[in-house]
Amino acid sequence: MNGIGVVILSHRGFSFAEKISAGIRARGLKVFILSSLPEDSKNARVDALTKIADAVNITQDDTLTLLNVNDFLARLSKDGYQALCVMTVWEGYRALMAHANNLLGVADMAANTAESLRNKYEVRKRLNERGLSKVTAEIMTEKGLEILKRAKRRKFIKPTLGIASFGTFPLRDELCWDHLDLIRKDWEADPIFKGMFSTSVEFMAEDYISGVEVSFECIMFRGELFVFGVHEKVDVSTGFRTMLESACVMPPENLCPEVIAKGIEWLKPILSAFDIGEGCYHIEAKCEGEHWEIIEINNRLGGSLISDSVKAFNGEASHLELWLDTLLCTEENQHAHRNKLEKLSYLPYLSRSNHNNCYFRVFFCEAGRIRHIKENKISRIPDIVELLAEPGMEFESDAKENFVGHALWTYPNEEKSLAAALQQESKYLLDILVDPIETNQELNYA
Secondary structure, three states: OOEEEEEEEEOOOOOOHHHHHHHHHHOOOEEEEEEOOOOOOOOHHHHHHHHHOOEEEEOOOOOOOHHHHHHHHHHHHHOOEEEEEEEOOOHHHHHHHHHHHHHHOOOOOOHHHHHHOOEHHHHHHHHHHOOOOOOOEEEOOHHHHHHHHHHOOOEEEEEOEOOOOOOOEEOOOOOOHHHHHHHHHHHHHOOOOOOOOOOOOOEEEEEOOOOEEEEEEEEEEOOEEEEEEEEEEEEEEEOOOOEEEEEEEEOOOOOOHHHHHHHHHHHHHHHHOOOOOOEEEEEEEEEEOOEEEEEEEEOOOOOOOHHHHHHHHHOOOOHHHHHHHHHHOOHHHHHHHHHHHHHOOHHHHHOOOOOEEEEEEEEEOOOEEEEEEEEOOOOOOOOEEEEOOOOOOEEOOOOOOOEEEEEEEEEEHHHOOHHHHHHHHHHHOEEEEEEOOOOOHHHOOO
8 A cells, every 4th residue: 555645636736735735645645636637837826736646637628527537536546546535625626526535435515506506506506495595596588787777776796606706796787698708708619717617607796795795714613614714705896797805804894793793603404405524615705784695605725825824813723724624524523523523613713802813804806917016014914825827827807817926924813903004014024016918809898
């Protein structure tokens, strides 16, 4: 036996591969990586994955398939390795992960449940049918779009099957059917997202949800819900063709612990409606007064520094690490693991006067070629700064979040007023200069 380890499903060479690998190594296990073909022509990501993995397979396709996963598991076994579980943070591969874990006998959600949660229209319908949501949604048609605009009701547009915020935005009078076709062309050509949207994907319009927006960072373990973080989105901007969620704070500034506790209880029948007993979730919701309304159920980690923020808050384990330990949990240690999940849960930590507060900011750029990125000195030095882009990199669409970098600040609860200062000062941490590039002129309608 060459060793036991964990399989990482990586999309185009990324998907938190280094962070997951570090967590696996810290547990004394081998790292096995299966990745779709990285985008860069110099093979830098192939080399990087090879350095951190004990076994690696890079396919020649843009996206991984079920056949790729089955073949890789068979190859590992043939080479004398034992895969304990499979993990991915890439939403498009969540069903593949569930399928593989089901084969390995690992407690995880069903593959068909993972896939069904990506269909935002069907999710909304089920919530309506169970009386768990008052938000109505409809599939958009060219005629229906004009009716919606004439009605002057606040609506939100999104693909029925989406990833991140690609092509999600509030309805505006300027929107026409051709604009939606152009967004479809964008995701079909996008080097990261192509293959993640099937040709049958439609756009939907749902009622605009008002209130304070938060995300719950959750794990379902043996049918029990544990919440480890509640992030309030304190800087959200809406472009013509996407939404940019630029900053989050934890604990939330505009919701009291009692309302958050009610929100956590409210989540339980939501998850039960989809027969969810296992898995990791980043659930987006809004609260107006004391009324909670679901936005989306994402069966994965939150993006950017959300997982790191959970660790900064509890001082012990990130959301990623807690999910990894949950996947590795056996019958022999499930009682001890459950106690750990309970100990690190959000509300018990919030009750401690000495808990940490967290603030993080994400930096985006418009479509174009990055000429220059500079980190500036500001009065409050961040705990984490990560650049996700470099000069020369090109972004071809403004219908998605073009990530350039992010930073996280941790501070004691006694300094919670610091969030207001960070809200302003953190904007100046990075200088980003982008040159326009030649694109399809049809896109210049905003």
